[in-house]
Amino acid sequence: MAAASCATQSVWLRRMLEVMHQKQDTLTVIFCDNKSAIALCRNPVFHGRSKHIDIWFHKIRELVAEKEVAIEYFPTEEQVVDIFTKPLKAELFYKLKKMLGMIQA
Template sequence: MHQKQDTPTVIFCDNKSTIALCKNPVFHGRSKHTDIRFHKIRELVVEKEVAIEYCPTEEQVADIFTKPLKVELFYKLKRMLGMIQA
């Protein structure tokens, strides 16, 4: 898109262990089986291209597309997407 990016792209994650692994390479010895994609994300975090932030499961809007949800949570996320009126 040929646009300069001044701030890191924020990725919201509801898994605290994943966030810790991205931010702290000390865990590397216990995560040798981790996929190459994960190491690329860690590299992007170090280079400040990407920022990983915690987002509680109840606020993780992407879950509506990837998981079966309870009816209440489904409608809450649907409202958050602006698909129904609040």
């Protein structure tokens, strides 16, 4: 659901930039740490297991097919934003804190 929301927001921003004569020629890359969600986004085939997903979520499939956005895997351990959104083990917390530049190497 987060990837779908991100995709729709990125398309909105792309359209706003186009109105301001700053058209983006490359597609927007969205990084996701959920391989199942990435598979659902890339595969346009409807599965019985995915019928519970809201219709608006399927919009991300269209955006991927239209080459507006691309979904790429990014490991959980590298997701710096997790420091703000999840409880973390101390080791990962300090690693992400270092990646943010909050502590010196």
